[in-house]
Amino acid sequence: MSDAEFHRGIESRVLTVVEEVLSLDAGTARRDSSIQDDLGADSLDMLSLFTALQEEFGGSVDLDEAEGMSTLEDVIAYISTRVKTAADAG
């Protein structure tokens, strides 16, 4: 799998999880969406989102990281790094 395919796969899965957690119509969550301003997510929603991302991508996702993220691009980049690191380690 190429790097581009890997990142597209992660992005697609993250956006699907975001739409499920926030009960959004399919296609509403976009890479450049602001989590708070565009999607209306508060701090508890972020906790729900990262709990769901842990389920989706495994325990290497750290709940503490949720606090510093403002766009879905941040989330996708973070998940991509964690998944790649976990794959390289093991």
Add this chain to the structure above:
Amino acid sequence: MPGERRVVITGTGVFCPNGSDVDEFWSNCLAGCGRVGRIPEHWLDHADLRSTLWAPLPELDLDGLGANRNERSQRDPVSLIGECAARQALAQAGHDLVLRDRRANAFGIPGVEAERAGIFVGTGIGGAHSFLGNFSHHLLGRAKREIEDLAGRLPPTMKEADELRMTGRRLVHPERFNAFAVSMLMPNATAAHLGQKFTFHGANVTTTVACAAGTVAIGQAFRAIQCGELDLALAGGCEYLRDDYGAIFRGFDIARTLVQDCSDPATANRPFDVQRSGFLLAEGGAGILCLEERGMALRRGATILAEVTGFAQTFDAHNMMSIAPDGRQVERMVRAAVADAGITPERVDYLNAHGTGTRINDAIESEVIARVFGPRVKVNSTKALTGHSIGASGALEAVVCAHSLAEQRTHACVNLQEPVADLAFVRSSGALEMDHALSQSFAFGGHNAALVFRRHQA
């Protein structure tokens, strides 16, 4: 009494070992079908258990329930089976659900004033499943990784390496510590979940009086409607007793309360029989009733199953795990419940007993029934079919009373071959003319509670 508000049952819902919905439950009760199975085999890796049987639950259909991703990961099973029963109760009562908040997956009920609708849920241990799961992650997560690391550092040929790996494999725990653990394990989680799910803003109450919890919850809902505080309540009991290691089961087992003779699963659970050897623990259960002020139910053309007419509770102040031998507080309680219903004991036609199958309970309960009601009242034990679901049991038995009165028939006291007392036990399922029924529950701690129901006549 003129002007007094009357309380009726318009809907029932059940999720328990012998039924994943109320129709299946009731038809299995009438057919004498319970569900008994062996406990998970790996529990025996952790303790030498005396009892090896329980009543397992059917699988909950989460898609059918409409549970979203957040609810699946942020709710204890006890809340989800409670919702399953509550939805059935509302549907049977003829109440439609209208989606009110998509993100919260919450509904409203047209025609019901949300401020005058409440929730009353009884439970013995609430979200103990979530507590134990997260506790095992907290306790074992790092230790298990260290054991696996150590095993990996040992020469592969060493037999100790394999033994360490075996030990590590036995340390089961969830993959993560759930960020919502507190809101899952708290005893009031189910009542809160139901209140949010149906957007009820009236009283939201959790009763935690062990095996009497469901009965007390219904009693409190009855009072809240009777006194005018509410017009509608979802009331009952919910319990989930499974954990990864069988520690909850062990708690009951070590106290010698569970069935001791497990040689024949089909007949091990035998309340009121001289050969009884303890109760059959259920994996869990949920029973929810929709109670409404009678005038409101009639105005909207609801089918009324039965009326709730009486409630009383007393406390033994005797022993944490055993009913008082003289049964005086049980007797005082049933007499008060019957008086609350405005009748005398002779008018009670049918009694759904606590009937656990322990030697002490059934002996004392039988004596009290004989003393208060005499040999005429028909008696059965629903626990002979469902196992003992602790805080849910009284609610399941209230559901049985409602359908027994509505259909003028009830289920048999199964596995009863040689009765412990000369009472009119229901020996076969079938027609039974009855106007008044009573259901009673006794609990660890010393709590006693009873409800009285009346056949509804327009």
